[in-house]
Amino acid sequence: MQGPAFAAYLAASVLISGLGAVGAALALTPSFGGPELSRGARIYTEECAGCHGASLQGRIAGPPGQRIPPLGVTGHAWQHSDAELFRLVARGSNPGAGSAMPAFDDRLAQAEIEAVLIYVKSHWPARFRYQQAALHPGGDGALVALLRDPDATLPGDCLPAVATTR
Numbered sequence: 194m195q196g197p198a199f200a201a202y203l204a205a206s207v208l209i210s211g212l213g214a215v216g217a218a219l220a221l222t223p224s225f226g227g228p229e230l231s232r233g234a235r236i237y238t239e240e241c242a243g244c245h246g247a248s249l250q251g252r253i254a255g256p257p258g259q260r261i262p263p264l265g266v267t268g269h270a271w272q273h274s275d276a277e278l279f280r281l282v283a284r285g286s287n288p289g290a291g292s293a294m295p296a297f298d299d300r301l302a303q304a305e306i307e308a309v310l311i312y313v314k315s316h317w318p319a320r321f322r323y324q325q326a327a328l329h330p331g332g333d334g335a336l337v338a339l340l341r342d343p344d345a346t347l348p349g350d351c352l353p354a355v356a357t358t359r
Contacts, residue, residue, distance in 0.1 A: 229307075229308045229311050230308075230311055230312055230315055232305070232308040233308035233309045233310070233311045233312030233313075234312045234317075235314050236301065236305050236308060236309050236312075237309050237313070240297065240300070240301065240309070241264075241309065244261045245261055245262075245263070245264050246263070248265065249264040249265035249268070249313065249316055250261055250263050250265060250267070251263030251264065251267075251268060256258075264313045264316070265316045265317070266316070266317060266318060266321070269296050270313065271314075271317050271322070271324065271325040272324075272325070272328075273325075274326070274328040274329055275310060275325075275329060276290070276329075277312065278310055278313075279303075279306055279307070281294060282294075282297050282301075282306050282309065282310070283296060283297060283298040283299060283301075283303075283306060285297070305335040314356075
């Protein structure tokens, strides 16, 4: 097999094998709806909104120079992996780093912290969620997130164009 037909076969094989490899991971990737989102919204309102704001907007607070970062689209939380975000919520941050994020591991269970992160991530545009998902070990996170998002479409340049001439 040579030429355009082989290119089409190869592209389809790569796509199908990639989808098969992430199939098992789909069950592990939270969707952005349902009970976890509602639970995360409730916990965020009770535990986080007082500092980070009801709309995840963040604020300037406390001593000069101390800033509570936004968690929504104007922030950079999406540039951190889930493991980093979880660790920050659970253990807090170093006050010497210009922030005084308290630790929540004594007040929130692991599943509650994860629900809050689902809620926060639900406010990010799809492109932020895809880029953030790509930070996870395993490398298939962005594809998994793309496949789980019902509003997503594959970009036109995702697969190489296949010539129709013989």
